[in-house]
Amino acid sequence: MAKRVGIEVSIALAEAVKLANVDVIPAYPITPQTHIVEHLSEVVANGELDAEFVLVESEHGAMSCCCGSSAAGARTFTSSSAQGLLLMSEILFIPGPMRFPIVMAVVNRALSAPISIWNDHQDIMSQRDIGWIQTFADTGQEAFDLMLHAFRVAEDRRVSLPMIVNIDGFTLSHVVEAVELLSQEEVDQYLPPFKPRYRLDPRKPITMGPVGIPEIYSEAKVAHNEALKASKKVILQGWKEFADLFGRQYNPIETYRSEDAEVLLVTMGSISETAMTAIDTMRDKGQKAGLVKIRLWRPFPGPEFRKAAGKAKILAVVDRCLAPGAICGPVGAELRSLFYKVPGAPKIFNFIAGLGGRDVTVGRFEEMVDKALVFAKKRPKELYEVIGVREK
Amino acid sequence: MKEVRLHGRGGQGAVTSAELVATAGIDEGKYAQAFPSFGPERRGAPVTAFVRMSDTPIRTREKVYRPDIVVVLDSALPSLVKVSEGLHEDGIVILNTSMKESEVREKFGLDSKLAMVDANTIAREVLGLPITNTTMLGALLKATGIVGTEAMEDALDRRFGRLSEKNKAAMRRAFEETTVTG
Numbered sequence: 001m002a003k004r005v006g007i008e009v010s011i012a013l014a015e016a017v018k019l020a021n022v023d024v025i026p027a028y029p030i031t032p033q034t035h036i037v038e039h040l041s042e043v044v045a046n047g048e049l050d051a052e053f054v055l056v057e058s059e060h061g062a063m064s065c066c067c068g069s070s071a072a073g074a075r076t077f078t079s080s081s082a083q084g085l086l087l088m089s090e091i092l093f094i095p096g097p098m099r100f101p102i103v104m105a106v107v108n109r110a111l112s113a114p115i116s117i118w119n120d121h122q123d124i125m126s127q128r129d130i131g132w133i134q135t136f137a138d139t140g141q142e143a144f145d146l147m148l149h150a151f152r153v154a155e156d157r158r159v160s161l162p163m164i165v166n167i168d169g170f171t172l173s174h175v176v177e178a179v180e181l182l183s184q185e186e187v188d189q190y191l192p193p194f195k196p197r198y199r200l201d202p203r204k205p206i207t208m209g210p211v212g213i214p215e216i217y218s219e220a221k222v223a224h225n226e227a228l229k230a231s232k233k234v235i236l237q238g239w240k241e242f243a244d245l246f247g248r249q250y251n252p253i254e255t256y257r258s259e260d261a262e263v264l265l266v267t268m269g270s271i272s273e274t275a276m277t278a279i280d281t282m283r284d285k286g287q288k289a290g291l292v293k294i295r296l297w298r299p300f301p302g303p304e305f306r307k308a309a310g311k312a313k314i315l316a317v318v319d320r321c322l323a324p325g326a327i328c329g330p331v332g333a334e335l336r337s338l339f340y341k342v343p344g345a346p347k348i349f350n351f352i353a354g355l356g357g358r359d360v361t362v363g364r365f366e367e368m369v370d371k372a373l374v375f376a377k378k379r380p381k382e383l384y385e386v387i388g389v390r391e392k
Numbered sequence: 393m394k395e396v397r398l399h400g401r402g403g404q405g406a407v408t409s410a411e412l413v414a415t416a417g418i419d420e421g422k423y424a425q426a427f428p429s430f431g432p433e434r435r436g437a438p439v440t441a442f443v444r445m446s447d448t449p450i451r452t453r454e455k456v457y458r459p460d461i462v463v464v465l466d467s468a469l470p471s472l473v474k475v476s477e478g479l480h481e482d483g484i485v486i487l488n489t490s491m492k493e494s495e496v497r498e499k500f501g502l503d504s505k506l507a508m509v510d511a512n513t514i515a516r517e518v519l520g521l522p523i524t525n526t527t528m529l530g531a532l533l534k535a536t537g538i539v540g541t542e543a544m545e546d547a548l549d550r551r552f553g554r555l556s557e558k559n560k561a562a563m564r565r566a567f568e569e570t571t572v573t574g
Contacts, residue, residue, distance in 0.1 A: 006415030006424060118430060171453045176411045176426040178418045276451045357430060361454045 118357020261290030530566030
């Protein structure tokens with residue numbers, strides 16, 4: 001039976017990985033890290049989980065080891081953050097086209113310089129195009145549930161792709177809150193054993209990852225992209241079966257009080273919780289504001305987003321990443337493309353908020369909605385604004 | 393919803409106390425969050441930790457700006473840090489102090505409701521160490537009833553194993569000796 005406990009979100013996520021009965025965990029997280037692999041190293045050392053904990057020499061080595069382990073047919077997990085994720089970067093582009101269903105928890109944090117260990121989405125946005133499936137959790141419960149969903153989807157033979165579950169550093173990863181931990185029996189009902197279609201086996205040799213000469217490279221890249229796009233069906237199915245078994249339904253795009261909203265805030269990650277409180281506050285004042293949360297970031301659920309937000313007049317899109325020299329933030333740019341030349345599309349304004357651990361408060365969300373209303377009447381010079389920056 | 397800020401020094405267990413209160417509340421069926429003040433922590437430097445406790449799901453991840461309850465683990469801290477910063481009008485400050493109420497109010501400029509206990513003496517006598525985090529939980533429970541004693545003791549058992557008896561004894565003695573005024 002599931003058990004409701006007070007637990008640090010990082011530990012709850014690690015418990016989900018343990019319940020997924022992973023085979024290999026290659027890790028050597030550099031600062032800043034979390035308790036995720038620390039806890040997993042303990043459960044492996046205590047004999048609670050029969051897995052290989054491979055202490056590699058760096059995050060670059062961790063992801064390389066993940067590729068080898070997944071190729072050999074082992075259920076493989078690792079976790080990273082910020083500079084560590086960047087140290088993996090060279091290898092992160094490999095498991096997608098190689099169709100290795102590695103599962104990774106990325107604890108989102110800012111990038112140096114200046115040196116920061118605090119939360120924003122610059123790390124994962126810098127790795128946006130690595131070709132992994134990517135989801136975002138808003139709460140500890142979601143972090144736990146999405147982790148199990150990730151193994152289920154990634155390893156499905158129709159998908160066979162790597163998958164990242166993103167959780168916000170500190171503001172989610174280090175918080176103790178109530179999480180309902182599923183039992184081993186319950187997890188086993190949901191998550192079948194990993195049975196790869198192909199694996200490296202000396203008794204049955206195959207070639208993986210030969211050179212992609214110009215005559216085949218485009219086809220290989222397109223095949224990977226098509227697989228990523230097609231994974232949505234399995235992602236949705238995975239969430240539906242999770243809901244059927246455990247009663248919690250997840251959707252690629254979630255809405256809150258959005259039906260008749262004039263302005264919709266668009267968020268991704270744990271600030272969505274605070275945004276819900278902000279929406280309640282604004283609704284109490286008679287303002288027609290609502291919220292759209294992006295849970296599935298890659299593949300981007302375009303039709304679902306258009307359905308959820310297409311009727312609003314104004315979108316106030318919150319990015320947790322400043323893209324230097326760009327026209328706007330990555331989520332802002334995605335949604336501008338989605339609605340480009342769509343008749344009756346909402347006006348889109350982009351706010352960059354919560355960089356490097358700056359608190360995103362209820363008041364900040366109200367400010368963004370107010371500004372979006374002003375911008376809708378008088379178009380601003382820039383397509384985005386960084387919220388709450390001191391100029392003196 | 394009640395919001396709590398704990399003041400301590402790095403190494404005194406403010407974060408542990410926050411986690412213990414939150415898990416005890418969750419065990420009682422409530423909703424709770426506990427989190428540290430995120431950043432590089434150093435032994436001995438002033439630190440804060442936070443708890444939110446509610447009967448309904450908590451939908452905010454803001455920092456705590458307007459605490460209802462402030463708990464100060466270290467008797468010297470109120471001279472260094474304005475512990476009543478942002479305190480709610482009807483909020484309470486819970487102090488580890490051996491001073492009289494009038495002295496405390498004058499020296500630290502506190503005009504809110506107060507709860508006081510000499511946690512240093514209790515911790516030294518019961519635990520044999522001047523670590524006051526679990527002792528001060530007794531004062532918190534007495535002054536606010538934020539969680540029940542039974543749930544709190546269960547949380548201590550889980551956290552400290554064989555060391556929990558002494559911590560529970562320190563907590564119970566602080567519960568008895570805490571005075572609430574004004």
